[in-house]
Amino acid sequence: MQFFIAGQWQSRDSVIEVTNPYSGEVIDTVPKATASDVDAAIEFAVRGAEVMAAMPGYDRFVILRKTADMMRQRADDLARTLSSEEGKTLREALFEVDRSAQTMELSAEEAKRLGGEYLPLDGGKGTQGKMGFTMRVPCGIVAAITPFNFPLNLVCHKIGPALAGGNAVVLKPASDTPLSALKLVQILLDAGLPPLAISCITGSGAAIGDAICTDRRVRKISFTGSQEIGERICRIAGLKKVTMELGSNSPLVVLPDADMDKVVQATLASAFSNAGQVCISTQRMIVLDRVHDSVVEALKPKVESLVAGDQLHDASQMGPMIRESDAARVEDWVQEAVGMGAKLVCGGSRNKALMQPTLITNARSDMKVVREELFGPAVAVQRAESVTEAIRMVNDSRYGLSAGVFTRDIDSAMRFAREVHSGNIHINWGPMWRTDLMPYGGLKDSGHGKEGPKYAVQEMTEMKTVVIHTS
Numbered sequence: 001m002q003f004f005i006a007g008q009w010q011s012r013d014s015v016i017e018v019t020n021p022y023s024g025e026v027i028d029t030v031p032k033a034t035a036s037d038v039d040a041a042i043e044f045a046v047r048g049a050e051v052m053a054a055m056p057g058y059d060r061f062v063i064l065r066k067t068a069d070m071m072r073q074r075a076d077d078l079a080r081t082l083s084s085e086e087g088k089t090l091r092e093a094l095f096e097v098d099r100s101a102q103t104m105e106l107s108a109e110e111a112k113r114l115g116g117e118y119l120p121l122d123g124g125k126g127t128q129g130k131m132g133f134t135m136r137v138p139c140g141i142v143a144a145i146t147p148f149n150f151p152l153n154l155v156c157h158k159i160g161p162a163l164a165g166g167n168a169v170v171l172k173p174a175s176d177t178p179l180s181a182l183k184l185v186q187i188l189l190d191a192g193l194p195p196l197a198i199s200c201i202t203g204s205g206a207a208i209g210d211a212i213c214t215d216r217r218v219r220k221i222s223f224t225g226s227q228e229i230g231e232r233i234c235r236i237a238g239l240k241k242v243t244m245e246l247g248s249n250s251p252l253v254v255l256p257d258a259d260m261d262k263v264v265q266a267t268l269a270s271a272f273s274n275a276g277q278v279c280i281s282t283q284r285m286i287v288l289d290r291v292h293d294s295v296v297e298a299l300k301p302k303v304e305s306l307v308a309g310d311q312l313h314d315a316s317q318m319g320p321m322i323r324e325s326d327a328a329r330v331e332d333w334v335q336e337a338v339g340m341g342a343k344l345v346c347g348g349s350r351n352k353a354l355m356q357p358t359l360i361t362n363a364r365s366d367m368k369v370v371r372e373e374l375f376g377p378a379v380a381v382q383r384a385e386s387v388t389e390a391i392r393m394v395n396d397s398r399y400g401l402s403a404g405v406f407t408r409d410i411d412s413a414m415r416f417a418r419e420v421h422s423g424n425i426h427i428n429w430g431p432m433w434r435t436d437l438m439p440y441g442g443l444k445d446s447g448h449g450k451e452g453p454k455y456a457v458q459e460m461t462e463m464k465t466v467v468i469h470t471s
Contacts, residue, residue, distance in 0.1 A: 001182045003031045003202045005041040007195035012037075016175055016202060021087035021320040021353045022310050028085075030178050033203035038211040041170050041199035042141060046217055048168035048196030049140045055194075057111045060164055064108035066191040071101040071184075078152065078183060080312075085177045086151055087319040087353070088274045089311045100153040100184075103436045106453040107160025114165065114461065121467070129470045136461040138166035139220040139241060143212050145205070145233075147225045148322050149277045151177035155184060157436070158222045161456035163188075163197065167220070171200045172212060176322050178202045205229070213237050220460055224279075227373075227399075227445050243449030243459050245441060247373040248401035250280050250431035251394045253416070254287040254295055255387065258406035262428065264298050266404070267379065270430030272306060272357050275321050276330075276377035279446075280402035280424070280432045283374050284363065285381045286390045292383050296345060296361055299379075304346045306357045308377075320353035321376060327355040330376030334358055337367040337380065347378065365396055373399070387412055395421045400443035402431035 002009040012031035019026050052060070071078065078100075079093040088096070116134035121127040144158035155173060162169045173181035178200075185200045201208060213221055213233050223233055224245040234242060252270070254263055271282040287295050311319030321327040327350045334348050337360055347358030355377055363370050363380035370380050384390040394403055402424040405416045413427045423442040426433055434440055441450040449459050 001028055001030055001179060003033065003182065003200055004185050005037055005199045005201060006044040016178075018085050018176070018179055020084050021322050022312075028179055030182070030202040033201045033208050035208060035211040037201060037203075038170075038208050038215070041201055042215050042217050044196050045141045045168040045170055045199060048194060048198070049138065051194045052163065052166045052168055052197050053138050055166065057114055057166075060111040060166065061108045063188070063192045064104050064111060064160060064164060067188050067193075068101040068104040068108065070187045070191055071097065071104065074183075074187065078180060081183060082152055082177075082180045083311050083319075085179050086148060087311050087322055089316050089319050090314070092274060096150060096153050099436055100156045103153060103156040103453065104160045106437050107156070107164045107457075110161065110453050110457045111164035114457065116463070119465070130467055131470070132465060132467040135464050135466060136165075137464055139460055139462055140167060141218045142167045142169050142220045142222060142460055143218045144169055144171045145209070145212070145221065145223045145225065146171070146173050146181070148174035148177040149274060149279075151180040152184060153436070154224050155181045157451050157453070157456065159184070159188075159198070161453045162220075162222070162460050163193070164453065165457045165460045167460055168197045169199070170212060170218065171198065172205070172208065173200065173202065175202065175204055209233075210236060222456070222460070230447060241459065243451070243456070244447035245279070245449075245451060246401075246445060246447040247375075248279050248399040248442065248446050249283045249370065249373050249397055250402045251284045251286055251404070252282045252430050253384075253390045253394060253403070253405040254285065254291060255390075255405065255407040255409070255412055256288050256290040257408045258291070259408070259428070260291070260294065260298055263295060263406050264302055266406070266430040267299060268302055268306070270404070270432035271379045272303075272318055272377045273432065275318055275355065277321060277375055278432055279373075279375075280434070281375075282379060282404070282430045282432060284370050285379055286384050286393050287381060288384050288386070288390065292381070296359070296381060299359055300345050303357050303359045308354055308356055318357060318377060321355055322353070324353040326376065327353045330355050330374060330378060333368045333374060334360060334378055337363060337369045340364070340367055342367060342369070342380070365393065371397070387415065391416065391419050395419075398445040401446035402426065402442075404429055404431040
């Protein structure tokens with residue numbers, strides 16, 4: 001596929017191969033952008049930002065609403081593209097396409113709701129004859145930098161609110177999964193988006209990331225990815241608005257009064273979807289002593305029965321990881337934990353990029369599988385003696401994106417909600433749950449700022465205060 005910059009689809013002699021993670025087959029190529037391509041994209045985006053700022057909110061609503069409709073019409077093609085390049089099962093890919101269309105719908109509605117408020121200036125001294133109000137205006141150019149694991153919906157969570165707010169967008173999708181994003185750009189253009197309002201640059205982040213993030217014409221950066229790269233962007237971005245959606249090692253706490261059937265169901269759903277490559281995937285379980293053994297015994301056959309294989313086959317319940325090197329890293333961390341005293345209950349091995357669903361017990365906080373972000377299909381189970389100790393173990397992390405607890409006791413649930421240092425708290429479900437309209441973002445090293453179209457639009461616009469002085 002070509003990339004889209006300066007209002008045109010373009011090719012380059014140097015290309016990046018996009019491969020199927022399961023088979024290794026090359027499914028397409030995309031151009032490898034350079035810093036000069038970034039400059040051209042931003043130059044034209046300056047003009048695109050003027051066009052979008054002048055466009056009435058209702059017209060932006062119509063474009064985004066039509067985009068959502070067209071995404072649903074092309075759902076099968078989008079899902080097969082997404083599954084082929086990312087590795088998630090076709091069922092998961094179809095679900096992502098539907099969520100992505102919802103995200104664009106929600107963004108469309110927000111385009112009609114941008115407004116300010118009347119300011120009661122007479123509450124201050126010396127304000128006679130003064131009246132004031134606020135108004136929201138676009139940032140201008142938004143740089144959207146997205147990861148591989150949700151290559152359509154996370155793009156929509158950035159592009160949709162940015163366009164709804166009247167901005168132009170320079171999109172840099174992950175090099176492993178650019179095809180879904182490029183197809184979305186075509187849909188936006190087909191829906192009537194002005195060509196100068198969007199660019200999609202494909203290439204290595206190491207080669208073009210700095211050029212995007214340091215350019216003073218870019219006024220807002222929205223990034224989803226690793227904590228290390230997020231920190232680098234914050235260091236080099238300068239005086240820009242920045243939203244950071246970063247990593248996690250999300251915990252699930254199980255108290256003795258939990259519904260064990262639901263615990264098993266939630267663990268399977270929230271730990272092994274997309275081969276565990278979800279920033280809010282259940283990575284560590286903290287189970288109180290009284291129910292520890294029964295939880296592990298209930299989980300073991302369910303995890304062993306998960307069918308991992310070719311993501312394009314209907315029988316597969318879990319596909320490969322995005323790269324063989326990532327699967328090898330997960331395997332190494334599991335083996336390291338076992339070498340440090342953890343017990344391998346099931347899984348633990350891989351075949352190329354296909355990592356088997358894995359469950360380990362006797363995990364400790366000094367093991368990488370607990371301390372760092374695993375981003376793979378393995379769950380490490382820890383013991384706790386009390387609710388107090390479980391909360392301490394949850395908070396013993398530099399991350400704070402999402403956490404879950406199972407309990408039927410309202411006091412324990414509310415204590416968990418108050419005391420756990422996490423941006424998202426789930427009572428009686430795992431940490432991996434999100435509806436696309438909710439505010440979503442983390443604490444500590446998991447980032448700052450909120451996504452969800454209503455909240456992202458606030459991040460992608462600026463507030464002006466207007467005071468009228470009457471005689």
